[in-house]
Amino acid sequence: MLVLNIMSSLKELSKLLGVSISTVSKALNNADDISAHTKKRVKELALALNYQPNKMGAALRNKKSKTIGVIIPDILNPFFAEVLFGIEKYCSLKGYDTLVCISNDLTSKEAEKIKLLKSGSVDGFLISLASQTQINQDYTHIIKNIPSNELVLFDRLTHHISCDKVSVDDENITYKTTKNLIKNGRKSIAFLSTIEHLEIGKERKQGYQKALKEAKISNNKNLELSLETNAVMHNQIKEWILSNEFDAVIAADNTSGIIVQNFLLALKPIKAKKIKVIGFSNANQSLLTFPQLSYIDQNAELIGQKAAELLINRIQNTNKNKAFTHIKIPASII
Amino acid sequence: MLVLNIMSSLKELSKLLGVSISTVSKALNNADDISAHTKKRVKELALALNYQPNKMGAALRNKKSKTIGVIIPDILNPFFAEVLFGIEKYCSLKGYDTLVCISNDLTSKEAEKIKLLKSGSVDGFLISLASQTQINQDYTHIIKNIPSNELVLFDRLTHHISCDKVSVDDENITYKTTKNLIKNGRKSIAFLSTIEHLEIGKERKQGYQKALKEAKISNNKNLELSLETNAVMHNQIKEWILSNEFDAVIAADNTSGIIVQNFLLALKPIKAKKIKVIGFSNANQSLLTFPQLSYIDQNAELIGQKAAELLINRIQNTNKNKAFTHIKIPASII
């Protein structure tokens, strides 16, 4: 049978079948009070005409759009791309669409997107806070506009907003990593970060410092490099590598570990092999270095999946009063 | 004034103001036949109550959702992330939302997503074909379901579908790049690809071969390495580097150039500096190597922007019969 790209509606099916619209609707939804015969007829025609229920009609009627709004700071950051992948996968599985917005790390954009997505477009929000929002600690645009049981924060959180949350235990993972390096005989462990302005950046550094302190290793401030992500970053890293001695580096963000690893090989070819570099990354990215970078895998996809799961559960759950949970995804060193 | 996260509607505004719903609607839409005074009153209250028009209601009434459906093969590929960034930016500017789906390079997923997005959810589609679709050359799920004036294909195209298209002139850019290398005295130019199964992969290789042929350089098949993207890829590249001599490499995909550059430094530290490596990449990725990788910038963001622009123009344009265009984005060597 020929199929057309013309939208068929319940109305059209009802006309063609000579039954009422509600009968068609009920038949397609498998209502008890429709005869098997009618159901069969309806479903067959629906299939033949490639009938797809109109989302807007259903959304209006049900006051549920079956769509999740996602706001991330930066799609070009592989971490968020991976989270998004996890979100999309889970939502898709549960029959939800995802409306993706990018805040560009600006509070104004974040607020604008929230306003846009509100009012019928989405049933709930998955948000990773813009860095500007985290720095200024002004969350009114979120608190005022999103009911806390329609919101899940992930990765870039704040304890000022009470809702479901998903993140990595950032402090703990750098603590354990640093401790491990010490145990393996590393004496001069450096720490490089381009995200010290973010909460997760602070936590990662704290974990590192805590481990040093516990091991009674004096904190050599020269081995702590804090940078902005920009064009001169590379020269700064280069200078830093050339003017300091260390036998291990922990890089706190998604890319600088890769840069350090590659630079070492070029700048200190002899020593390079003896210096352990650990970055926050993922399998794909770590493959870009030689030798392959050791990395802390934040399980970004899992973060996305769990965040989506929490939100959909809360949206669909009749018991809206369940206490908010904070899921801490285990990070793994690879 | 206190603002609540309760959805206000035209109905609510009309009740509070003591005017009819249609007056409120018209006032907000700046209709000519509403007095300035009324407009002012309405708009003030709308602002105070943080009124947002319900997208679903408007979509149903207007038969336009002001939403664009985007289907990409892989969000983890930085190229598509960048395209998406361009799409989102432009759509957002024009007041369109983007509904993002991932086909995972599977035709079945692609078809499923199309079906889902059809019927009211989106006004048009931006699609980059799944590799499976390109390989099998079966486009019925697209042709049958999407009117050609509601579709723009980008990057991974086919001439079997007639619609607006945006891509890089892939053959030409590798042709020019290769020619340039030859002009600069390179004698043994290698070509590495992990995407030979894709149309763009074929075109890139053709450009390379064409330039060699024109320069009457015999085509040394050992210098053409074709791989699958997988775990053993790294060993294959390593072997290839060790067992071949070349003074330049063109890498046809988004990551292998970076890998080659880094491997060279480790495996052939002396010769490495004299070997020119050129990849398909972008500014962010190229910063991950040392020395910084030369790369062909596909202007992914611009591809996204142009694709969105073409689609929105065609959707909004009354003249639907304008001939389809194929925009070829200039790639630049950096």
Add this chain to the structure above:
DNA sequence: TTGTATGCGTTATCAT
């Protein structure tokens, strides 16, 4: 077992 009527929020047409 099937059909009728209503309303979700919006806008356009046609009164008043």
Add this chain to the structure above:
DNA sequence: ATGATAACGCATACAA
């Protein structure tokens, strides 16, 4: 200048 009404597609309470 303002208001009443209808319709978009759907699901449901209620009639028949």
